[in-house]
Amino acid sequence: MSNDTIEKLNKDQDDTAIDKVVKVLNESVDGLDMQSRDRLIQVRQQALDSLQAPWYAPFMLPVGSAVIAASLLFAIVFAPNTDMNRQLAPPAALAANAVIDADQIALLAEDIDLLADLEMLQWFGDMAEIYEEAG
């Protein structure tokens, strides 16, 4: 027999042995008793339950709650109107109030300018009188 033939025979024998053992092992796995199968399912479930959540998961609820509480507090304290409905109004309404306030402030500023002008006139008048009296 040539070397190739011997090698092929050896390989065939190897494959036969492997197939035989693998077949028996597969059968033993398929024929696993119910108790072991159930236990394996439990074990797998326990392992999967231990799958770790992201590190920030425990902080998500308290941080979220704090942000919402702070937003509400801000809206109540800094709302332009004391009316409760206005205080809890949506951002668009708050912005509208802010525009109105800006207009009012502008008008007020104009009034102040006017007053200032009047005061200046008064002051010039007073000064003129003083100069006149002084000759």
Place this chain on the structure above:
Amino acid sequence: MHTKVRLNDFLKQVERKAFRIASIAVGNPDDAMDIVQETMLSLVKSYANKSEDDWPKLFFRILYNRINDHFRRQTVRQKVMKVRSWFASDGEVEDIIEQAPAHSSAEPYRQLHSDNISASVEDSLKQLSPKQSEAFLMRSWQGLSVKDTAKVMGCSEGSVKTHHARAVRRLQELLAQFN
């Protein structure tokens, strides 16, 4: 959530084989179940974020590490028992393991697998060296490549081929004897 589903599928696929490998190695279904449980927990806790392709390698690496740990613990326990026996008061050997009741579940398990061929194959696998058995089960049964088996076993690819070839030869001889 998606990882959990994929991990579940993977573990479902390998759990029975892992249990059989551990059973053949340690010879006790309860110890084997503990080893599989520790392996699953370790994989899920430490390697869930790894690539899905790496899971089989990692899983079986952990499994064999746990099996080795089991034997190490047994060796330590035996040494402790030996020391205890030296200090036994009346000079009689006090072997706690020997005095312990027989394992309740070992006998039904053996009976369940009392089929001649199955028993002879299992006995043949037990007679292989740990490395030979590992190489054979990973390569021929689990179907891992030589490269992946080398990673699982923590040795070179050449060593895997040698261990596998020797395992096959030895199995041939042993099965011929049983036949």
